[in-house]
Amino acid sequence: MHDQRLKDIVPFVASVECGSFAKAAERLHVTGSAISKSVSRLERRLGSQLLERTTRSLALTDAGQAYYQTCTRIMEELLEAEAVLAAQRTIPAGRLRLAAPTTYGRLGVMPVLLPFCQHHPELEISMAFSDRFVDLFEEGIDVAVRIGHAADLPASVGSRLLGREKMVFCASPGYLAQYGQPTNRAELLQHKAILYERVDGSAKPWLLTTEDGHADWCEAPCRMALGDVDAQVQAVCAGLGIGQMPTWLIRQQLKSGELCVILPGIQPDGLALNLVWPRRKQLLPKVDALLAALNNLDIGASVLAEIAGQRESGKE
Incomplete structure (x- = not known):
């Protein structure tokens, strides 16, 4: 397959998922003009119009819908193949992106994350602190800590309830x-x-x-x-x-x-405390190691027992 075919697929898929050339350009760190030209080039090569353009949005044509489904399946298979190959490594390594609510991230996640980083020096950690809903796929998150309801997740997302x-x-x-x-x-x-x-x-x-x-x-x-x-x-x-x-x-x-x-x-x-992650990344040693470490997150369940124990010790 000619390299340009693959190069044009990525801007096309990003345009569909983002809803505009401008937002797709932000995701891919290129100009909006470059995205538009890439999609137009793809349409000329295929001999079919894939997107209906308006001043405010993009919409898939029937041909575009069929081609988009094929492209996403191909990209998903490539990601899965890379995950399987990466899983053959036994040492967690590479970039690992984590997201957590601001205050809980500071008080609950950091005490676990710091010794984890010390134990795995080959990892490059990036952590987002935000109380808004973080999109795992849009923002390239490997593992997210969420406080609140976590039901009705798509099949592409794995989850683990840590407690309440x-x-x-x-x-x-x-x-x-x-x-x-x-x-x-x-x-x-x-x-x-x-x-x-x-x-x-x-x-x-x-x-x-x-x-x-x-x-x-x-x-x-x-x-x-x-x-x-x-x-x-x-x-x-x-x-x-x-x-x-x-x-x-x-x-x-x-x-x-x-x-x-x-x-x-x-x-x-x-509220419930959950871990969520893109299921396709679970085989990666770096993600598996982080999930294991975050399984020990403190949700404060033992605090009252600790205080009671302190009081009893003080009476002795």
């Missing part, structure tokens, strides 16, 4: 000394709340376990609504109110006594 966050209500000793410690659900809902502010500007209510074991969203008097979890922790530590946060986020504050847990019996589990 443990949520706790907490406040500073100073706040509790001034306003008293709530002893039941009704008293808790009378206290000043430090809430998380959603993207739409609304304050996220508290989630409590009801007497029949179900989770229930409950409104509380909002003292502050903050769109950043680190700022939320600072406000609660400053004694401005009670917060509901995952234990992985406030591990150090709980262990040091800067924050105290309130009514642990009415607090349900939080």
